[in-house]
Amino acid sequence: MSRNYRFKDFLTRNKRGLSLFGLLSISSLLILFNGTPGVAKPQEIGLSVFSFFQGIVTGSVNWISQTFNSVDELRKLREEYEKAKTEIARYNGIERNLLELKQENKTLNELLKFSTQIEQPNIPASVIGKDPSNITGIIVVGKGYLDGIRKDMPVISYQNGLFGLVGKVLDVGLSSSTVLPILDSSNFVSARFQNSRYEGLVVGKGINDELLSMQFVKKRAQSDLKTGELVVTSGLNSLYPKGISIGRLKGIKARDYETSLDLELEPVITFSKLEYVYILVDKVNP
Amino acid sequence: MKYFFIISILALMLLIQSTLLNFIPFFDKVKPDLALIFLIFVSTQFGSVFGMYTGFISGLIESFTSGFLGLHSFIKTLTGFVFGLGKGNVYYDPFFIPVIMAFFGTIFKAILRFVLFLIFNLKSNPFNEVFNSGLIFELLFNIIFAPLLFLFFNFVKKKMSGPGRTLDD
Numbered sequence: 001m002s003r004n005y006r007f008k009d010f011l012t013r014n015k016r017g018l019s020l021f022g023l024l025s026i027s028s029l030l031i032l033f034n035g036t037p038g039v040a041k042p043q044e045i046g047l048s049v050f051s052f053f054q055g056i057v058t059g060s061v062n063w064i065s066q067t068f069n070s071v072d073e074l075r076k077l078r079e080e081y082e083k084a085k086t087e088i089a090r091y092n093g094i095e096r097n098l099l100e101l102k103q104e105n106k107t108l109n110e111l112l113k114f115s116t117q118i119e120q121p122n123i124p125a126s127v128i129g130k131d132p133s134n135i136t137g138i139i140v141v142g143k144g145y146l147d148g149i150r151k152d153m154p155v156i157s158y159q160n161g162l163f164g165l166v167g168k169v170l171d172v173g174l175s176s177s178t179v180l181p182i183l184d185s186s187n188f189v190s191a192r193f194q195n196s197r198y199e200g201l202v203v204g205k206g207i208n209d210e211l212l213s214m215q216f217v218k219k220r221a222q223s224d225l226k227t228g229e230l231v232v233t234s235g236l237n238s239l240y241p242k243g244i245s246i247g248r249l250k251g252i253k254a255r256d257y258e259t260s261l262d263l264e265l266e267p268v269i270t271f272s273k274l275e276y277v278y279i280l281v282d283k284v285n286p
Numbered sequence: 287m288k289y290f291f292i293i294s295i296l297a298l299m300l301l302i303q304s305t306l307l308n309f310i311p312f313f314d315k316v317k318p319d320l321a322l323i324f325l326i327f328v329s330t331q332f333g334s335v336f337g338m339y340t341g342f343i344s345g346l347i348e349s350f351t352s353g354f355l356g357l358h359s360f361i362k363t364l365t366g367f368v369f370g371l372g373k374g375n376v377y378y379d380p381f382f383i384p385v386i387m388a389f390f391g392t393i394f395k396a397i398l399r400f401v402l403f404l405i406f407n408l409k410s411n412p413f414n415e416v417f418n419s420g421l422i423f424e425l426l427f428n429i430i431f432a433p434l435l436f437l438f439f440n441f442v443k444k445k446m447s448g449p450g451r452t453l454d455d
Contacts, residue, residue, distance in 0.1 A: 016335055019338060020334075023342045027357075030355045034356060046349075050301075051350075054304055061305065
């Protein structure tokens, strides 16, 4: 047998062992020469190739993760948006209330100023309700017995630069009272014209009309009366103190068979705009 | 074709190990050695020669990203050779044999690593570097993953083989 043949035979029969030895030797040499340029260069190339695929996988997973996070974040953002919308609506409500409060404060300050201007002692009160049946026009105010209110006390208010007559206290509760307005046909007020001084009796024509009727004015007064002339309380045999504005002359009706005029007055107080009133306290019997 | 397929799966296992498993907080510090489990499977299926070559390539690829070129190839080459000796000599059941192989494979890898650290003076304290709590976790993960991966690899092998062919050819 030739030497070559024996060598080849040896290699074939010990292929496994020789392969193992070869691979382990290569590995050992790589370990020994680790860090040297000869070994580092192939490692760098291998790293570049493998890390390229690592980058693709990591990038894909990050993209998927970010997508899911975005969806979740979108859901959270939507929830926060709805919450913010609710908060904004609430704050809008608060702002509206604040504006109203500011206006109320301003009005109350003005009322307080006016209250001190009235010579007669008075108790300011706010209108808290009205007759819902639209029959009597009764007004409910937020002051009552505990505040010093008593039945039949005159009630006035300030509008358009004038203190005008509202009515009288009808019923008194502990902390609220009802006021019978002058518009009511059962409420009679002794009155006179401010300029011409003619006297008469003012009575309401009903709350639907919002007009007053002045009766028993002498017929001769027709020539002296002018439209728009102010009518005030006369204070004669009356609950109401003298000099409180009631209304202005709107129309005159003179019937031949009657000895007095039937006059139509427009109240100085617009009852639909009534918010605050002053209840006049009797000086003698407070 | 066979070699290309096996190398591809090997690279895939290493890719999963080095990228996807990082996204799972559970595998934050210690990961299962999927490439080792695959190597053991390949070696036991195709023999020592195939096992050692597969191990060598696996070790090289692993070294590209973990450093110490040659270290992993040495370990994996020897592991592939040793487990390849079992081809035809061991009955492979779907659960216990993969678990036992994964166990001994991990221990064998750890011992080899320790010896190489010592011989080539690669670490100042090779014993603590190798035999620590991380080894216990890696052992646990490998044992858990081994039956599942063996099942998967067997399935893939059967699919690749097809009727009338074997991957051994």
